[in-house]
Amino acid sequence: MSIASDRGYAKGRAKRAEIIDRATALFGEVGYRGSSLREIAARCGISHPGLLHHFPTKEALLIAVLEHRDEQDAxxxxxxxxxxxxxxxRIVALAAHNETRRGIVELYCVLSAEATAQDHPAHGFFVERYRRTLTAMRDAYGDAGQEGVLLDGVAPEDAARELVALMDGLQLQWLLDGGSTPMAALVRQRVQAHLTVPI
Known part of the structure; x- marks a missing residue:
């Protein structure tokens, strides 16, 4: 690949990243259904066809936004x-981090609710995301049990489902009450209740 090609590729990647950032902001402001590719293109300073060069459909852009956020968090x-x-x-730390990014939390609350409809473009993404999240939390609890720091009687599968439900519910309350719900503190309290050592 030539130097010019390398520069073109780097420029394309930078523009793609900018589009994802602008789309994340707009989805957080007005929701997925309330946004348009034309508005996102305008915010990026490119034409509508220029945006379609990077993301041929709105659904493709939505999935890229969701995947990008999850990759960063992972x-x-x-x-x-x-x-x-x-x-x-680290799960407690993630809850604390979410307290600093209302737009992203709102985007996920809105989209996860919308995506319960099987015809929503992000339905498959959220089904798989919840599967991965539950598996990761179950494995964390299971390993904590193997390490001897999990309270007797705590079932990793049940604890994982409870923690996911708690985090999702707290995010909704936090959005509705203007950020006064102490998400991280309550997540920490629940996780601590499952352990024999300080978190």
Missing amino acids: ERFLAPDASGLDRLR
């Missing part, structure tokens, strides 16, 4: 090679 918080206890600590 890199920062999930660390599959960490101990079960450390992964549970």
Whole structure:
């Protein structure tokens, strides 16, 4: 590949990243259904056909936005090679991080509710995301049990489902009450109740 091609590729990747960032912001403001590719293109300073060069459909852009956020969170918080206890600590840290990004939390609350409809373009994404999330949390609890720090009687599968439900419910309350619900503190309290050591 030539230097010019390398530059073109890097420029294309940068524009794609900008489109994802602008789309994330707009989806957070007006929801997926209330947004348009033309508005996103305008915010990026490109034409509608220019945006379609990177994302041929609105659905493709939505999935890219969702995947990008999850990739960032996974890199920062999930660390599959960490101990079960450390992964549970990172889940609490993720709840704290979410308190700093209302737009993203709102986007996920809106889209996850919309995506319960089987014909929604993100339905498959959210089905798979919940499967992965539950598996990751179950494995973290299971490993914590193997490490001897999980309370007797705590079933990893049940604890994982409970924690996912708690986090989702707290996010909704936090959005509705203007951010006064202490999400991270309540997640920490629940995880701590499952453990024999300080989190």
